[in-house]
Amino acid sequence: MLVTWRYRPRKSLVQWFDPRAWVIFYLCFLFSTLAFWDIRFLLPFLAIALLWLFTSGLTWNEVRRPFLFIGAFVFFFAFLTFLTGRGGMEVYETEHLIRRLQAPFTILGWRPTLEITVERAFFAISQFVRVFSIAVMTILIPYSLNPALYGVTFKGLGLPDKIAYAMDLTMRFIPTFARDFQLTMDAQRARGYELEKISGGLVEQVRKLGPLIVPVTIHAIIGSEDIIDAMDLRAFGIGPRTWLQELHYQPRDYVLIALGLLLLVCSITLGLSGLGNFWVPQALIRWATGG
């Protein structure tokens, strides 16, 4: 059976709007953010995301897990970019060295070296701000969209009935998958299985994950077949369907959509005019070069 995210109705800014309006704004925000690498342009996006978050009525306890997980994930990749210097190669050509750290040992003649440059450091910070802003907005979706309205929201965004219902099911599949994973984990732990004690090479480690991966996957497949049968047994797809729930735009929803579209148009225009590309403060470069 499909379970839903931990949504609950609240008096908050995000839930004040029609879900369609919010999804449209979210998509505009997402594509606008992707237009920039300049931290001066990205910071306002982070501010917008934080505004939505802090007015959402969510408590830290509720969102602690996703924030810690996704926050750590984003930080890890930004840090990896900083360490390796890869990823930013496409947006800057020259680098200004601040410090070179060399390991006191060599591995097969290669000495690990970390070059801290102005560009690498700023690229990592920009990348973090960019992805974290999107993450904040994305985390808000399951907590603020009423699961009972998923289908009609997607239908209202112009998707055909079948696709809209498929999207509805997909949204609910993720928490269902998490629940099944937990159940399988419990069942295998009761058989003496300890995930934390898995050892061996990469292939061996993946093989030892079989007791978790196989039941969860099989369960997902069987679950999908059940869903298809249950839908067929209740006349799904016979013709155009009526959606019980109705959504009505209010003036405030048009304002939000207009703001979203304005944001997108401005971002694309700025991007096309060459603004918003990767930027580092000149003062920092001067300091790094001792100028």
Added chain:
Amino acid sequence: MSEKPLVLEHVSFRYRSRQGAAIHDISFSAEPGELLLLAGASGCGKTTLIRAINGLIPRSYKGELTGKIRVQGQETTSMPLARISQMVGTVLQDPERQILGTKVINEVAFGLENMGLPRAEILRRAEAALEYLNISHLRDRETFNLSGGEKQKVALAGVLAMKPSVLLLDEPLASLDPASAQEALAMIRRLADEGLTILMVEHRVEDVLQIHPSRVMYMSEGEIRYLGDAAGLAEAVDFREVKLPARQVALRAAQETTPERVTFLPKTQRAASAPLVRFENVSFGYETGHEVLHGISLDIHPGDVIAVLGPNGAGKTTFVKHAIGLLKPKSGRVLVNGQDTRQASVAEIAATLGYVFQSPSHMLFAPTVREELAFGPRNLKHSAEQIEQGIKRALEIVNLRERENDPPLSLSFGQQKRISIAAILAMRSKILVMDEPTAGQDYRNYMNFMDAILQMPGFEAILFITHDVDLAVIYANRVILVADGTVRADGPPQQVLKDYNVLRACRVVPTSLLDLNLQLLPKTGQFLRAEALAKVL
């Protein structure tokens, strides 16, 4: 001319992937308002027959279908499934596999939305269905938070709202506590009385006979062996295969030339030694809400065979998950072999306490049954010889020796369930804990493996959660009644199960076997199975 709601003529079906027909030459018809009970052991073709009538066969389950099926005079074999579903409503065994909507009202309206009815009409019909089943108060609840009985009713409301002329019920009582099952049966009777044609597959024949089905069909090996009134059923069927009222079983067993004398004695005797498991004032609540367990204190001693009874959502599973350390108490403590579960890993506890989960599909993963069974013992670092012996013994108990090299996932649900039990038996834990061990099993199979498990040497205590009161009557030497997260009664079955008021408060309904046992208790001095009661009747 008014057509019969349901007519089958020489219907046979063979699954594409299997040899031999799953059902063979089935012919019968049903009248408006007829309640037809369909009984038989696992694999007799009941579910295949239901799928053929509701159209899933041959559309979702491919194979060769021959013969004719007519619903309200219209032949359905060439109809699209969505059209058949407007005439034939189906409620599956597990409502969890059927419910799609996030809220009750969405779930009930789902079929009507698909039919493209006007919104006002959908609302009117959905609300009428809820009202008819007395569940209007659930209208805006989230479906996944409902109890088993509520889910069953909501699934039924979703089907009834579409106004089918034939209703197919596939083991509707399987996941319900006894009181919810009684309510469901009363509702089914009412639907038939109001003109709906109902075909109901059910193992719990004894329960269904209480609502007087118009006719009973008994199937075996894909064929109809008996079709007639309920009175003739007892003579036509094997009482070891279908659960009949206790008195009928006892009388039948007495007529047998060599009455089956099952002598069950647990190898372990209850002793006044140190408890294996101790609950000390244990309370627990999930992150999201209210407290589920309140101040539970009890000991499990060597020799205990405990049946835990109680309504859906009473906290039974939460209770046993504490014993294996999957859940840690919010207050109080749980000791297993004297060790606090907070200080031990689940794997460490698993060496002492083996826990069989309710759903086998959450644990089966290995390419062969043998490897599946070796997984637990290997994790517990058993020797190769011990593993070998454990596997052999476990497979014998669950009667699946010949399946040793088959992939567990290719087996039927009932067989998978038995493999999941064998997987824990092979671990040779001191205490065996089973959550609904008989769910999805046919009567003969579950009685056989319960017999075998209780006579298996090595266990010091056994605990099982069940909705089947008769399992407690036959096998337990201690019954714990749980309701609303507290222990309402705890003691020998003869003492706990005689208080019908407490039973009712815990939504446990006395069965004919319990009635008969209580009646004969002065003569027998202990609870016995129906066959054993034959001698004192």
